[in-house]
Amino acid sequence: MDAFKLMKELRVNYEQEAHYLPKETGLRLIESTTEDDSRISAKCRDAKVEDLWSLTSFFGYSTQTFVLAVNLLDRFLAMIRIQPKHLSCLSVSCLHMAAKVTEEECNLAPPVELIRIGQCRFTASDLCRMEKIVAEKLNFKSKAVTALTFLDLYHQIALSHCTDRKEILSLEKLEAQLKACLCRISFSKAKPSVLALSLLRQEIHAVQSEDMLEIACHIQRHLKITDVELRLWSERVARCLSDYSSPECSKPNHRKLQWIVSRRTAQNLHSYRTVPELPTIPEHCWDESESEDSCEDVMSSGEESLSSSLGSDAEGPYFPLHLRRKHLHA
Amino acid sequence: MMGDRPSPPSRAMSSAATTSPSADKVDGFSRKSVRKAKQKRSQSSSQFRSQGKPIELTPLPLLKDVPAPEQPELFLKKLQQCCTVFDFMDTLSDLKMKEYKRSTLNELVDYVTVSRGYLTEQAYPDVVKMVSHNIFRTLPPSDSNEFDPEEDEPTLEASWPHLQLVYEFFIRFLESQEFQPSIAKKYIDQKFVLQLLELFDSEDPRERDYLKTVLHRIYGKFLGLRAFIRKQINNIFLRFVYETEHFNGVAELLEILGSIINGFALPLKAEHKQFLVKVLIPLHTVRSLSLFHAQLAYCIVQFLEKDPTLTEPVIRGLLKFWPKTCSQKEVMFLGELEEILDVIEPTQFVKIQEPLFKQISRCVSSPHFQVAERALYYWNNEYIMSLIEENSSVILPIMFASLYRISKEHWNPAIVALVYNVLKAFMEMNSTLFDELTATYKSDRQREKKKEKEREDLWKKLEDLELKRGLRSDGIIPT
Numbered sequence: 001m002d003a004f005k006l007m008k009e010l011r012v013n014y015e016q017e018a019h020y021l022p023k024e025t026g027l028r029l030i031e032s033t034t035e036d037d038s039r040i041s042a043k044c045r046d047a048k049v050e051d052l053w054s055l056t057s058f059f060g061y062s063t064q065t066f067v068l069a070v071n072l073l074d075r076f077l078a079m080i081r082i083q084p085k086h087l088s089c090l091s092v093s094c095l096h097m098a099a100k101v102t103e104e105e106c107n108l109a110p111p112v113e114l115i116r117i118g119q120c121r122f123t124a125s126d127l128c129r130m131e132k133i134v135a136e137k138l139n140f141k142s143k144a145v146t147a148l149t150f151l152d153l154y155h156q157i158a159l160s161h162c163t164d165r166k167e168i169l170s171l172e173k174l175e176a177q178l179k180a181c182l183c184r185i186s187f188s189k190a191k192p193s194v195l196a197l198s199l200l201r202q203e204i205h206a207v208q209s210e211d212m213l214e215i216a217c218h219i220q221r222h223l224k225i226t227d228v229e230l231r232l233w234s235e236r237v238a239r240c241l242s243d244y245s246s247p248e249c250s251k252p253n254h255r256k257l258q259w260i261v262s263r264r265t266a267q268n269l270h271s272y273r274t275v276p277e278l279p280t281i282p283e284h285c286w287d288e289s290e291s292e293d294s295c296e297d298v299m300s301s302g303e304e305s306l307s308s309s310l311g312s313d314a315e316g317p318y319f320p321l322h323l324r325r326k327h328l329h330a
Numbered sequence: 331m332m333g334d335r336p337s338p339p340s341r342a343m344s345s346a347a348t349t350s351p352s353a354d355k356v357d358g359f360s361r362k363s364v365r366k367a368k369q370k371r372s373q374s375s376s377q378f379r380s381q382g383k384p385i386e387l388t389p390l391p392l393l394k395d396v397p398a399p400e401q402p403e404l405f406l407k408k409l410q411q412c413c414t415v416f417d418f419m420d421t422l423s424d425l426k427m428k429e430y431k432r433s434t435l436n437e438l439v440d441y442v443t444v445s446r447g448y449l450t451e452q453a454y455p456d457v458v459k460m461v462s463h464n465i466f467r468t469l470p471p472s473d474s475n476e477f478d479p480e481e482d483e484p485t486l487e488a489s490w491p492h493l494q495l496v497y498e499f500f501i502r503f504l505e506s507q508e509f510q511p512s513i514a515k516k517y518i519d520q521k522f523v524l525q526l527l528e529l530f531d532s533e534d535p536r537e538r539d540y541l542k543t544v545l546h547r548i549y550g551k552f553l554g555l556r557a558f559i560r561k562q563i564n565n566i567f568l569r570f571v572y573e574t575e576h577f578n579g580v581a582e583l584l585e586i587l588g589s590i591i592n593g594f595a596l597p598l599k600a601e602h603k604q605f606l607v608k609v610l611i612p613l614h615t616v617r618s619l620s621l622f623h624a625q626l627a628y629c630i631v632q633f634l635e636k637d638p639t640l641t642e643p644v645i646r647g648l649l650k651f652w653p654k655t656c657s658q659k660e661v662m663f664l665g666e667l668e669e670i671l672d673v674i675e676p677t678q679f680v681k682i683q684e685p686l687f688k689q690i691s692r693c694v695s696s697p698h699f700q701v702a703e704r705a706l707y708y709w710n711n712e713y714i715m716s717l718i719e720e721n722s723s724v725i726l727p728i729m730f731a732s733l734y735r736i737s738k739e740h741w742n743p744a745i746v747a748l749v750y751n752v753l754k755a756f757m758e759m760n761s762t763l764f765d766e767l768t769a770t771y772k773s774d775r776q777r778e779k780k781k782e783k784e785r786e787d788l789w790k791k792l793e794d795l796e797l798k799r800g801l802r803s804d805g806i807i808p809t
Contacts, residue, residue: 050758054753057757116747117746117750172769179765180761244761257751259707259748259751260744260748261744262699262744264700265661265700265704265707268665278543278589279589281549281592282593283590
């Protein structure tokens, strides 16, 4: 697409994005909830989204599927209060719905497999019912305008302006960073166009391209995004990404995974650590009454081993001096 | 599986195989025990017995019925009587005398356990003589090459009723408070030990168990014999590994060695380190490893707890001998490796992590589901996980490709589920690296697919050309 068409497309999406935003009040409610069993909190939403990312990655689904799934999830959560125990079913339903409209038929994982791998407690028919509910409440047909839509467009625009610098801005990297941000509920409050632009600017700073910066400013003006808003989200994005790429390992471990092994393997686990029956025989236990007499024996019987290929007791004094002296005086 | 198996009348007995294949096969090869016809094996013996003449022993009074000062001498007389060995092959001969000897031996066992002041210097040679007469014998031949220690029932020692009491007696003698090694060592010498070691080849596990205790006590009490015993055990193992692959007492000897290794003084002597590398590691290559693997693994781990710097040679040794065709053994190796990793020091881990995880990566992709499962289960071990986390930037690239591939291709759904756990763990550990590797993997796959398509297109073009050429020249399509 040429630059003009792209900009037009940009505008169109910009006008529509409000329809696909989750209700801000709903999101705030979730953020302010403390850990408890009756309401969804930010922490459990974030954990579930990470699980969704794991499943996306495992089944080879595209980032588009993931982003759409999170969008559906957040919109639903912001609208309707559900109990935490249903969150798992809801999130996987969103993923399945998103996959159905995005992925090719042959790459689609059957619901049963999704449930098995995700170690979920509900059934395929539960999943089906949940999908219907979500589709109805959100009036979802097949598309939504998300941050990825904008990211994609921005990337194309940037490319069309400087065709010889194809390699500088990696769409995959941007997508990965978007994914990292979406794992935190606060970023769902941002307008997709602004979030995407913040990510773009972040990356442009990283590669230090003046030309790209120009283009980014151009886009900002075209969409009339305010400096204040952009700065706010850019800071938050920067913080999130620095956490994401820090070498420190995070092990949130919010849910221990099940390790199911076959009976035979389970039987043989840790079969070696049995307590030995024979008591330890310490080396060099010099029993006074023995050592005097055992001196000669060791010399004669031990001589062979001293000079054998394996033995190396020949080096150094074999007997402690004080015992040797005793023997002489015996 | 004892008892007669009905064999089809038209076939020779030794080739009956009537059970279903699945239960009786190991790695695709049918078990020998099914191939052979089952009969209760009677013990054979190579001992020459004079026929006919019954053995007569004059019954002696009981020790408790005799005043204390006379007991030591009576004790010696009884020992002398017990030197007579009876023929248990012939189940009917000398029944009365056999019972007499048995009750005498029983009496001697009690006597040695409770008495005080019975051990005169004269007793020592007589005790050793009696024990030697009874236990030192040429072991009965097993069914030579037919006996498979893993699968067949062992042939039990026929003279066990007497033999057991002799061993029992000897052990209590050695453990007695009055026992003096300085006197005993004149009689319990290298020759005695050599003969004792040969007995470890007995098929009877009960006998080997007693021998284990006997040798353990001797090693503990006779400092002068220790180096000799170690050397002889070396010889036995080396012969076992490199020449015969036959010896029934490996597990018992390893158990004794375990208690010796446990008691090693630090720093470890060079002799012991040599033993580890030249004897214990090669022991892993033997076919019948399953019979003594638990004891062997224990010895290895004890060594590493004594001297962690031995970790690298040990693991490299295991990797060198890693089983290539026997999955049962592979599972054993994986178990042992996990035990080693449980005690490994982080600095040592870093030294061997690359070759180690390359092997684990291969195991994880194994089509044998037990091997894959066992390897994947490492990720459920907290300590190993912490080591992996610290070094995820090195380990993740090694594991990634096979994990990702088998998540798509493995036939076993349980394995696929476990792989998910592992991938998820990696994802949480090091997200950026994981994303990079995913991207690289995907683009590699794309490139491969593109190449495949190009190749196909090329062939198609050639086909079309061939057809066109055929049509142009004479209008007839070549067949």
